[in-house]
Amino acid sequence: MARARFDQLLERFFYRPEEPVGAWLELAPEIAEAVEDLEELPEEFLAFELSTETYAVPIGAVREILKVPVVTSVPRVAEHVLGVMNIRGEMLPLYDLKQRLHLETAPPRVTGPSDVPREARVVLLKDPEGDAGILVDLVRGVVRLPLSKLEPAPAMGGERRAVAGLGRKDGELYILLDVEQALA
Amino acid sequence: MAPPRALSEFVAEANEVLETLAHDVAVLDAQRGREPEPELLNAIFRAAHSLKGLSGMFGQERISSLAHHLEDVLDALRLGKVLASDPLLDAILEGVDVLTLMLREAAGDAPSEDTGRRAASLAEAFARLASGGQVGAADVLDEVGIDPAVRSVFTEYEEHRLRENVKKGVALWKVRAVFSLEDFDQRLAALNATLKPLGEVISTLPSSQPGDDASIAFDLIFGSARPLAEIEQAVAGVATVAQLTEKPVPPSAPRPEAAPRKPAPRLELSDVSSPELSAWPLSSGSSGTTSSPSGVMQGAEPSLRSLAQTVRVDIGRLDALMNTIGELLTVRANINRLAEVARQAGATPLPKLWAQELQKESRALERRLDELQGAVLDVRMVPLGQVFDKLARLMRRLVRQSGKDVHFEVSGGDVELDKLIVEELSDPLMHLLRNALDHGVEAPDRRIAQGKDARGVIRLTAQQLGNKVQIEVGDDGAGMDETRIRQVAIERGLATHEATEELERRELLNLVFLPGFSTRKDVSELSGRGVGLDVVKTNLARLSGLIDIDSRRGEGTRFVLTLPLTLAIIRALIVAVGDRSFAVPLNSVTEIVSVKPAELRTIERREVIEVRGQTLPFVRLARVFGLREATNDRHFVVIIGFAQERFGLAVDALLGQEDIVTKPLGGRLKAVPGIAGATELGDRRAVLVLDVGALLEELKRPQVAVG
Structure with missing residues (x-):
């Protein structure tokens, strides 16, 4: 199941419009049409740090980046839900991916700007089930990842379902998040 | 095909005409047995005529054709060619129903064959009714000369x-x-x-x-x-x-x-x-x-103008407007705070004066904003009659099908409520009315045997009481059977025998609101009531409404629904537990008391307090939500009245009252038990709004459940 999902995602990441594909087409002319059918592909990612690791989400999935607002904790919800934020009148949940991804076992409760380092940000993600924010330690910026070099996450247990794949650039390892899974 | 824009205009306008039509037909129906008022017949005739013209213009043949037949019949009726017989009135009522269905289908749903069939047989009936039944009499006009x-x-x-x-x-x-x-x-x-x-x-x-x-x-x-x-x-x-x-x-x-x-x-x-x-x-x-x-x-004149001087507005736009006003109020609060700071800190007289002026202006701004808010709320109000008319039509049909003799009384249709509430009310009310008909009112022979009038009465009434609206669904039927309720509750495993023995009649009646108390297939075997009443209760709770039962054996049952006038803005009590604040809707707060820990008693290790001679469950909000409990030398207890139940909710502090707009927690946190949503207060912080109904349910569940 997870594997099939990865393949599907990889398939989407695989093709870059500006990449010379002539050689492929000669090898497999029948895929030429299929390649054209592919939609505009995510190739720009927003990279951010969680604990010591660098994660990335497709830039299209990002609604906005905010300074950490006051967070109202909500009782009786999953551990990794930090609470709700009032974003210009809209109530949006804030998630702690460090817990979700088991990067840290018991991070301190975050209730507002004073609980986090100055560089910490909230990345608001667009999601059909309802937009939500994730708390990150630092926003690195936008990276373009060579999609042809994405690799699947090695099977090591843990919350690998939330990881769509791995990308490398300039010696840095980017862990691509599957937004839907990460917020589940 | 008409372009979508035109279609939506047609649907909106036709809907308006149809509502007028439905309303007048309901009035006509209520006057059954008397000679119809000519003015009323004319109004209905005109509405049918407008609908025919309108739908014809937009190429809506199905609606146009049926409206045409309806118009014929009404014309014959108004010209006295046919009498306002029961079959004729029934056909007209059915006509309004089918037209409504057709309009809904034109608006999006695919045309269904069933509707087509109903329309066809109706058209036939109309044709028969319009031509037949001539009132043959010598022309009196000849006689008077x-x-x-x-x-x-x-x-x-x-x-x-x-x-x-x-x-x-x-x-x-x-x-x-x-x-x-x-x-x-x-x-x-x-x-x-x-x-x-x-x-x-x-x-x-x-x-x-x-x-x-x-x-x-x-x-x-x-x-x-x-x-x-x-x-x-x-x-x-x-x-x-x-x-x-x-x-x-x-x-x-x-x-x-x-x-x-x-x-x-x-x-x-x-x-x-x-x-x-x-x-x-x-x-x-x-x-x-x-x-x-x-x-x-x-x-x-097949008028092309709208029937009313109104503007149709998507309720979403009004919500957006409310949001903006809410934001403005927040901004105002901030300005006021800044002015206050400036006034206090100002060492020289000039900024001090200036700050006073600012504060004055800010207060004026607040008053205007309040007016604006009130005006927007007012726009959202619609008469309950919108739903009552539909219910009356449906009841008419259900009564016919049931074979019982029932008089259906409706009053208070002019009471106004927030549009959203009115819309949400139709299902719960339908449920209650259906129950009254199916399980409340007895068959005529049984009624006579009990010395009652053979004709049963089902009442649907509404009245405004202050900032609340009370809607009552009552019947003069058999009333609820406690023994049967007790039996069913035990059978369903909702309560133990011992537990039910201890319940008072009132509490026993409330068992019918438990989920799983009764299911559809039990309708025939249940002598009491309770078909899906849990759904009714849940629906009402969503509207911040309360439901009360009053049932007397042999005399009938009354369900009393109490609803706020509007959901858009409610008054809330802000309470604190530790450093967290929560909002408690004031419409469910009956009073606030302060108790010393020594005054607490326990029953089976559950804490209770005594308030005015009544023993109420004592619930610590901190404990419910797993928060750290402070050691207080006294507890503030918010007495919450929900439906017929009351309980005391202990908090650490009371922070005051606020007008709040409850917003849902982001899509992913929809169903947090005990939390209705969040609201923002002056400092822009999100504050959670308690769902007191759900808290009460939790409180009761372990008591009665688990046998």
Whole structure:
């Protein structure tokens, strides 16, 4: 199941419009049409740090980046839900991916700007089930990842379902998040 | 196909017409057995006519065709060709239902065959009803003796009204008035208004004898049972009154002359295929410029204008507006705070004065914002009648199907509530009414055996009480059977035998609101009630509403629903537990008390408090939500009244009252038990709003459940 999902995602990441594909087409002319059918592909990612690791989400999935607002904790919800934020009148949940991804076992409760380092940000993600924010330690910026070099996450247990794949650039390892899974 | 834009306009407009139609038909239905009011019949006829024209214009053949048939029947009814029989009224009610369905299908859903079938059989029924059942009688107009020349100018409808008046033994008068051409329309309308309370203005004919070039004379054919002197006095100085008929009063009055008059072309009201109708002249004496008192003229013009002076607005836009106002209020609070700071900190007099001015302006701003908020809330209000009319129609059908004899009474349709609440109410009310019919009212023979009137009564009433609205669904049926409720609750594993033994009647009745108390398939075997009542309760809780049962064996059952006027803004009590604040909707708070820890008692290790001689469960909010509990030397206890239950909610502090707008927690946190949503307070922080109904459910569950 997870594997099939990865393949599907990889398939989407695989093709870059500006990449010379002539050689492929000669090898497999029948895929030429299929390649054209592919939609505009995510190739720009927003990279951010969680604990010591660098994660990335497709830039299209990002609604906005905010300074950490006051967070109202909500009782009786999953551990990794930090609470709700009032974003210009809209109530949006804030998630702690460090817990979700088991990067840290018991991070301190975050209730507002004073609980986090100055560089910490909230990345608001667009999601059909309802937009939500994730708390990150630092926003690195936008990276373009060579999609042809994405690799699947090695099977090591843990919350690998939330990881769509791995990308490398300039010696840095980017862990691509599957937004839907990460917020589940 | 009409473009989507046009379609949506059609649907909106047709919906409006249909609502008017449905409302009037409901009134007609309520008057069943009496002679229908001519004004009402005309209004219904006009609405059917407008709907026909409108749907025809937009190429909605199905609706247009059925509306046409409906119009035919109504025309026959209003012309007295057919009687307002029960089958006819039923067919008209069904017609409104089918038209509503068709409109919904035109709006998006695919046309269903079922609707098509219903429409076809209805069209057949209409055709049969419209042609059949002629009211055959000797023409009374011949007997009283009206000049045939005068008669020839009456429309069929006017003639019918004349006949009706004669049948009732009402005298017919000719009221002649001469008005200046400049203002005759206003003065004619004024004359009509004067005459109306005295009788019926059947027709307005421009007179054959105008006074001079600058004026115009009218003959108002007027039916009234009042003495001549009274009519003359009423119109003194404006018009003269003369007898119209030759008999029974001797023809002392001047005979009206049928001189040629300006024939005004007029549209056929409808293409009734009756040959009788086509024999009548297409033109009548009524001048197109006069406002027709009988209301027929309006019907004759298939008006392209909307029926009402209204603007339709998506409720979402109003919500957005409310949000903006909420934000403005927050901004105002901030300005006020800044001004306060400046005033306090200002060492020199100038900034101090300036800050005072700022504060004054800020208060003015707040007042205006309050007004604005009130105005937007007002816009959202709609009369409950919108739902009541639909329910009345449905009940009419259900009663027929049930074979029971039930009188359905509705009142309070003019009470206004927030649009969202009104919409959400239809299902719960339907549920309760259905229950009253299925399980409340007994079969006629059983009622007689119990010495009751064979005809049962189901009541649906609404009244406004302060900032709440109370809706009552009551019947005079068998009432609830406690023994049966107890039995079912035990059978379903909702309560133990021991537990039910201890329950009082009131608590026992409340068991019917438990999920799983009863399911659809038990309808027939249950002598009591409780079909899906948990759903009703949940729906109401979502609307911040309360439900109460009052049931007496053999006397009937009453469900009382208490609802806030609006959901958009509610007054809330802000409480604190530790450093966290929560909002408690004030409409569920009955009082606030303070108790010392020593005053707490326990029953089976559950804490209780005594408030005015009543022992109530004591619930620590901190414990419910797993928060750190402070050690207080006294507890603030918010007494929450929800439906018939009450409990005390202990908090650390009370922070005050606020008007709040409850917003859902982001999509992913929809169903947090005990939390209804969040709201923002002055400092922009999100504050959670408690769902007291859910908290109460939790409180009760372990008590009764688990056998």
